[in-house]
Amino acid sequence: MAALDLFGRRWNLRIVWELQHGPVGFRALQQRCDNMSSSVLRQRLTELLDAHLVTQQPDTAYTLTDLGHGVYQALRPLARWSDAWASALGEDGEH
Amino acid sequence: MAALDLFGRRWNLRIVWELQHGPVGFRALQQRCDNMSSSVLRQRLTELLDAHLVTQQPDTAYTLTDLGHGVYQALRPLARWSDAWASALGEDGEH
DNA sequence: GTGAGTTGATTCGATTTCCGAAGCGGCAGG
DNA sequence: CCTGCCGCTTCGGAAATCGAATCAACTCAC
Numbered sequence: 001m002a003a004l005d006l007f008g009r010r011w012n013l014r015i016v017w018e019l020q021h022g023p024v025g026f027r028a029l030q031q032r033c034d035n036m037s038s039s040v041l042r043q044r045l046t047e048l049l050d051a052h053l054v055t056q057q058p059d060t061a062y063t064l065t066d067l068g069h070g071v072y073q074a075l076r077p078l079a080r081w082s083d084a085w086a087s088a089l090g091e092d093g094e095h
Numbered sequence: 096m097a098a099l100d101l102f103g104r105r106w107n108l109r110i111v112w113e114l115q116h117g118p119v120g121f122r123a124l125q126q127r128c129d130n131m132s133s134s135v136l137r138q139r140l141t142e143l144l145d146a147h148l149v150t151q152q153p154d155t156a157y158t159l160t161d162l163g164h165g166v167y168q169a170l171r172p173l174a175r176w177s178d179a180w181a182s183a184l185g186e187d188g189e190h
Numbered sequence: 191g192t193g194a195g196t197t198g199a200t201t202c203g204a205t206t207t208c209c210g211a212a213g214c215g216g217c218a219g220g
Numbered sequence: 221c222c223t224g225c226c227g228c229t230t231c232g233g234a235a236a237t238c239g240a241a242t243c244a245a246c247t248c249a250c
Contacts, residue, residue: 013103014103037210038211067183071180
């Protein structure tokens with residue numbers, strides 16, 4: 001239930017999603033997230049750091065922990081579903 | 096990506112989660128969601144209705160569509176992960 | 191049929207969150 | 221030095237969220 005609360009906050013899902021490919025720096029991460037506000041990004045990152053989903057490397061780059069990588073795995077069915085969702089909505093509006 | 100936006104809104108994940116057991120009325124649904132604000136609940140419900148994840152029955156009760164049920168299925172890995180997450184955080188703070 | 195209780199739904203002012211742009215100090219290279 | 225990039229902070233305004241009051245419709249008891 002706490003998970004639904006954490007991920008119910010804007011950008012948290014997206015940030016985990018964008019960190020899947022490996023360590024990313026602060027400003028680069030911001031750009032990947034549609035240039036979201038830097039203030040909110042920092043806020044979200046501390047939340048994810050506290051939740052032990054994200055770690056900060058010696059070179060200050062951010063990356064997923066093992067736990068965080070588990071989230072990404074758990075998120076993949078949702079990504080697969082979103083494809084079905086998109087096509088279902090697409091058939092709606094056409095013709 | 097639109098899915099991350101929709102579910103990045105507060106309560107949307109929770110509402111889908113709470114509708115898993117079948118049709119629920121407006122006020123009952125509100126109570127299940129920690130007595131969330133009724134104004135926001137209505138707003139979220141119209142969003143979910145527009146997204147075809149939720150339908151309103153003749154007796155005005157809300158229930159998941161087939162599409163909405165797919166979301167719930169896609170959410171179950173996340174629920175399973177949250178258990179591992181909870182125990183990992185639990186070991187942290189103890190002793 | 192009238193009065194009390196419940197339900198889905200709306201309104202509105204207050205609070206919280208989010209945004210975005212500017213700016214900070216630190217650290218490169220030229 | 222100066223310029224440019226970096227992680228990060230500050231702050232004022234905009235937007236989302238809240239909470240409580242309220243409405244019309246419906247039920248049920250009496």
